[in-house]
Amino acid sequence: MSPETVAALTLAGFPAYFVPRRWGGTEGDFATLLAAVAEVGEACASAAWCAGLWAAHSRFGAYLPLEGQRDLWGVSPNVRISTGLAPHRARAARTANGDWSVSGEWDCVSGIDSAQWVLLAATVSEGAEEQGAVRVFAVPYADVEVVDSWRSTGLCGTGSNSVVLQPTSVPGRRSFALADMLAGRAGEGASRCHAVPAQLVGGLIFSAPAVGAARAALHAWTGWAAPKAAESDAASRGPLNRCLARSSAEIEAAVLMLAEAARRADAEPVTRLGVARNHRDAAVVADLLVTAVERLFRTGGLHARDGEGTLQRCWRDVHTVASHAVLQFEEAAAHYAGAALTP
Structure with a gap:
């Protein structure tokens, strides 16, 4: 998508749509979002796809601990987040200081070239308690390598390219269990938009x-x-x-x-x-x-x-x-x- 389109979608409020209110977000409802995404889709389905996903991914980011959320939204809620949630070629291991070492490859990461952060899922390869579990890690866009791999017949403008992350240290505050997000276990006091499967x-x-x-x-x-x-x-x-x-x-x-x-x-x-x-x-x-x-x-x-x-x-x-x-x-x-x- 052109920078002008990305700016317009951001100004319209899609990236901030499910951001918690404590960070200036909307914590919106699903009916309003779907109607807005469909309206954008009448002009460009690729723009609508990224708009809807940027909103959805801010919902995922709300599963981070508060200090991890601060890393994402402490300055502004208008942060574009892409995701790679297929952990098949990604691994994470605890480090001595309690942080994580994460590396891997992820395909079809929509909107990645316009993203500021990426949520990447990886299988825990070491650690008796969590070995085999899948965790999600928030990584700045600058830390990943984008591979130009999107050759789809449709949704061409989504730029759903592949992402590679070399072994990178990720603070513990920037991680959460994928199972919690899938099940909607957002914690006590969470808004409805965050506490759904x-x-x-x-x-x-x-x-x-x-x-x-x-x-x-x-x-x-x-x-x-x-x-x-x-x-x-x-x-x-x-x-x-x-x-x-x-x-x-x-x-x-x-x-x-x-x-x-x-x-x-x-x-x-x-x-x-x-x-x-x-x-x-x-x-x-x-x-x-x-x-x-x-x-x-x-x-x-x-x-x-x-x-x-x-x-x-x-x-x-x-x-x-x-x-x-x-x-x-x-x-x-x-x-x-x-x-x-x-x-």
């Missing part, structure tokens, strides 16, 4: 950019179809009518599902079934949007294949969003069935 809200934030991209695709398709319909008789307008009605309804249904899932995340008691339901609905939202945009793309005439066209860009972006592991329906279905069929 990751699976209750993660898929919602991932799918919101696709809502905006689908709306943009519908708008582009309608601009192409309107004059075509005006020149056609009633019989030949049938395919256009069916495509418009079906795809617009699927997009609106996805919006309604996402809004209801956000309401549950903001207000309902957190239950195993509720978490599984939101996971399920985020995957269904992604499927609805792919189906709707695929139909628009296939009926959109030659202009839809134009590499510079809005419809093709949105088609690529929606498919790329839907390919994220969190939005795969098979896993979401198993999660939901496991909760719904358990007495």
Whole structure:
């Protein structure tokens, strides 16, 4: 993304959205965030993706001890944070003074070139009590090496490159257990936005950019179809009518599902079934949007294949969003069935 876009997203308040109020943050709700991310996505799904993740990552940062939070937000809450939470090629070991030595490689670190801090997950390789556990470490952007590896067909502007960290000393105050974040164990007195399991809200934030991209695709398709319909008789307008009605309804249904899932995340008691339901609905939202945009793309005439066209860009972006592991329906279905069929 251009520096101007990064500055605009920061000024709009996305990086500070879930920052604790003690540091000047918003501690916002999920419904407002998802609507804002979707709105940004109507112009650029890549910008929306980074906006939503910068907000989500400030929520993760709130799991740090207070002194670690101060390192991030002591000067300003408007700090852009990227994450690498797949610890497969990363290791951490306690040092003699109680700090950590962390090293590794992480792929698909979205927005990394515009980040100021990075949260990196690593498996503890030494120490009887924590060996094998996964911890998250806050590392300044200046400490990591960015590898230009992002070659995706969609979400091209997210710059989701790889990150390498040579053995680096990380103070103990800049670390927390990944399991606490996944389970929503934020500690006594934590705000609602911090004390929810990751699976209750993660898929919602991932799918919101696709809502905006689908709306943009519908708008582009309608601009192409309107004059075509005006020149056609009633019989030949049938395919256009069916495509418009079906795809617009699927997009609106996805919006309604996402809004209801956000309401549950903001207000309902957190239950195993509720978490599984939101996971399920985020995957269904992604499927609805792919189906709707695929139909628009296939009926959109030659202009839809134009590499510079809005419809093709949105088609690529929606498919790329839907390919994220969190939005795969098979896993979401198993999660939901496991909760719904358990007495």
